[in-house]
Amino acid sequence: MSDRAPGIGGDLPVTSNPSRWNSDVMQRRVARRYASERRFRRIGLFAVALSAGFLAFLLLSMVINGARGFTQTEIKLTVNFPSIAAGVTPAALSAKGGDEALSGLDLEGLAASEATAAYGENGAALLSDGAWLTLRDAIKSDPTLITRKGEMWVPASVEIDAAAKGRGDTANTRLVAQLKTNGQIKTGLNKTFFTSSDSTDPTVVGIWGAFKGTLLTMLVTALLAFPVGTLAALYLEEYAPRNRWTDLIEVSINNLAAVPSIIFGLLGLAVFLNFFHMPRSAPIVGGLTLALMTMPVIVIASRNAIKAVPPSIRDGALAMGASPVQVVFHHVLPLAMPGILTGTIIGMARALGETAPLIMIGMRAFISSPPTSFTEPATVLPVQIFLWSDEVSSGFVEKTSAAIIVLLVFLMTMNATAIYLRNHFERRW
Amino acid sequence: MASHKMSARDVNVFYGEKQAIRNVSIDVDKENVTAFIGPSGCGKSTFLRTLNRMNDTVVGCRTEGRIELDGEDIYASEMDVVLLRARVGMVFQKPNPFPKSIYENIAYGPRIHGLAENKSAMDHVVETSLHRAGLWNEVKDRLQESGTALSGGQQQRLCIARAIAVDPEVILMDEPCSALDPIATAKIEELITELRGRFAIVIVTHNMQQAARVSQRTAFFHLGELVEYGATADIFTNPTQTRTQDYITGRYG
Known part of the structure; x- marks a missing residue:
């Protein structure tokens, strides 16, 4: 053996000088590294403060304007x-x-x-x-x-x-x-605001009709998008072979998730109204259209959640003699559920705030009585907000803000549910 | 003369174009512990996974040749792979208990195969399996706690208990101690020795001392080939092949 570094670059003699950790050059280099770290932290803090400021401004102006409503x-x-x-x-x-x-x-x-x-x-x-x-x-x-x-x-x-x-x-x-x-x-x-529906008179308008329309529409969306999206994701992740066709499907789903919502409105108009002759302005059509829009989001989120389930759990179950479908429903799905639910609720929250596609299918009608079924004409909260913001009478300004507050509270409730469900179902492995 | 539980003839395994196993023929005894040793990447784990068809789940993996369990071809089309895996259980390198309670971990196998008629029968299966895995005294008071809350060694014994619970004929162990400390390793080795005779056991290991301690038969794999197979004592004291000699004396690997 000689004085050579073993293993790496065997013929390179060890000739470099020992590092002088206390030299000025080294000290300056260390100081520069600390400075860049401090700079990075300040930029991050600034970004957080900026977004928090915008959020606070939005909420404050809403609450101040809307409280009167x-x-x-x-x-x-x-x-x-x-x-x-x-x-x-x-x-x-x-x-x-x-x-x-x-x-x-x-x-x-x-x-x-x-x-x-x-x-x-x-x-x-x-x-x-x-x-x-x-x-x-x-x-x-x-x-x-x-x-x-x-x-x-x-x-x-x-x-x-x-x-x-x-x-x-x-x-x-x-x-x-x-x-x-x-x-x-x-x-x-203003109790009327919570119990009545749209009106031409701002003193007697209410959001109950729009709220109920939103509930019915979201119900249709959830009942359709959640099972279909989850099952599609399960099939693609667990069963589908990896080939050109599944690649094509994956690309299509990713593209669908990025399609502007108004295009889905046009699709709903062409397919559900013109081809299937479903009732105009109805929650069922709105729900179907929003389900189309939400499904790709759910599929993508669910696939990621399913991918995150460790393969060792699948192997363990398979080695016990579980059939593939038992592996999926006993092990993979329960472990992926928090992620799937979070993705679903995020998708639903996006659908909740959608206006454009619903306008395309006629849900911007003037509806003065709350819908009692899925096929009756209805409107939804964001569309109601849009309609009121267009009104001439000054009394509608505060009603618009009040309706926005109601919509935001609805959204926050949904997000809180998502967080609760995620924490509740989350397990460690 | 020990009777053969499983026998493989001219087995070749391919990952896509790459051949991982070349013409391996081997017999696994019913009463003995068989150890597979060899350097990393030699194909011993791959070969182990052909014995219960776990390689079927690997995309692009192809197996040729004939593997028999009690004379039945396990790659025959009429062989039910779900039942095969119930008969040939497996314990993995990394302990992988299900994120459920200790009780549910053991009860899962018997439940999906319908091995316990009622709650008390299931309780009995769970208790017996934990006893056999030497875990009962440590967990009997906390059967409803999560299996993932146990220590690494306990988790691995839980996985062995889980495999035992479905009453398999063969248990395959893929480096079961490589993620464990020496004390946990000693417990697993003791357990393997106790289970010997009741189940045919095949163990893949990197640790040659472990192979020497727990096995009666040892197979040495190198570059996808079975170099030498024989009584453990012979392999370690009097190998016939120079490659085996080089490996067990630490020349490579």
């Missing part, structure tokens, strides 16, 4: 129902055909005349155009009201509402102050 100013009105009863009895109202009898009553005129009587000749202008709806609903729930005088709180007009919230002109602000001292006006939680 959850409240509504109401005006006290004493209503003399018998004056328009014209022989309609409580029994007739609660019997069959009562709705027709009710619609025969001139509640609109009654509200206007009572307002004029109570608040002077401009009194009717204090009330919302939809004020009479409150009277109608009151009689509906208690038909005996028709026989007596009733004291009701009805929604105020857009101008009065704005003045009560400190954003009106001087005349209305003074008027509101006067009404307040008389105890004839109050601003409270």
Whole structure:
């Protein structure tokens, strides 16, 4: 043996000088390395602060604008129902055909005349155009009201509402102050906003119709996209041979996930509406269209989750004499489930916020009653937001923001569910 | 004369174009522990995996030749590979308990093969298997805890218990101690010695002392060929081939 380095480059003699770790050159090099590390950390911190700032700005402006949308100013009105009863009895109202009898009553005129009587000749202008709806609903729930005088709180007009919230002109602000001292006006939680649907009058609009439409649409999407996407991913990962065809399918799925959503809307329009003649504006069509859009996302996420299951688990189960399908359903799927669920909910959250494809299939219609089935015309939250943001009346501004808050809360609930499910199903191996 | 449990004749294994096993013929005894030794990449693990057709799961792997289990050709088309693997169990290099409870790890095999009629029969199978694997006293109070929470050596014995639970005829062990410390290794070796006679055991090992300690028959593989096969004592003290001699004296490998 000689003084040569063993193994590597056997004929290279060890001649280099020993490193001088304390030399100036070395010290400067070390200092440079630390400086670059500090620089990198500062850039990262800046990036995080920037995105957090944007998020905070978005949330704050939404909440500040939207909080007003959850409240509504109401005006006290004493209503003399018998004056328009014209022989309609409580029994007739609660019997069959009562709705027709009710619609025969001139509640609109009654509200206007009572307002004029109570608040002077401009009194009717204090009330919302939809004020009479409150009277109608009151009689509906208690038909005996028709026989007596009733004291009701009805929604105020857009101008009065704005003045009560400190954003009106001087005349209305003074008027509101006067009404307040008389105890004839109050601003409270807007229950109507959660129970009614779209309307042309911003004081009586609500999101319940759009919310229900969203629920029905998402239900269709989930019921279709989750099983189909998961099973497709399982087949591609566990069973399909690796060849040119499966490569082609993989590329197609990746491309589909990147296709702009409006194209899926056009596809839904062409296939579900024009070819299969399914009902226009219906949650079932919206759900099918969004399912098409969500499926590639679920397939990709599920395949990654399935790939992450260690092969040793598959080997272990196969070596016990488990059949391939038992390996998949007893071992691979349960272990991949957290990842699959996370991918599904992320895909669903994206579908939840989609507007464009639903507009293409007619879900932007004016829907004033909540859908009761999958085939009835409906709209969804993001489309409702889009529609309200387009309205001229200034009362819609705060309703739009309020609807956005509802949508964001819905989204956050879904994401929280995703995190919960992931933690709940996660196992170590 | 020991009776043969499995016998291989002229087995060739290919990974795509590459040939991993060349014309290997070998007989595995029923009562003895058979050790496969050889340098890394010599094909001993590949050959072991042909014995329960685990190579079928490897894409591009092709096996030629004839392998018999009790005279039945295991590569015949009428052979049910699921039942074959129940009869020829396997323990892997890295302990791979299922991420389930200790109880469920053992009960899984008997359950999918319908070996236990009811809960008490299953309890019995689980207890017996853990006893045989020498793990019962260590885990009897925590059968519902996760199998992955055990130490490496315990996990490997759990995997052996899991293999025993389906009552196989042959147990294949692919370097079962290479991820374990010396104490855990000693326990596994002891266990192998105890299991000998009840099951035909084939063990792949890198550790020649281990082969010498636990096996009665040793096969030396090199470059995909079976160089020498015989009684363990003969292989280690009086090899007939120079390649075997070089390997066991540490000349290469």
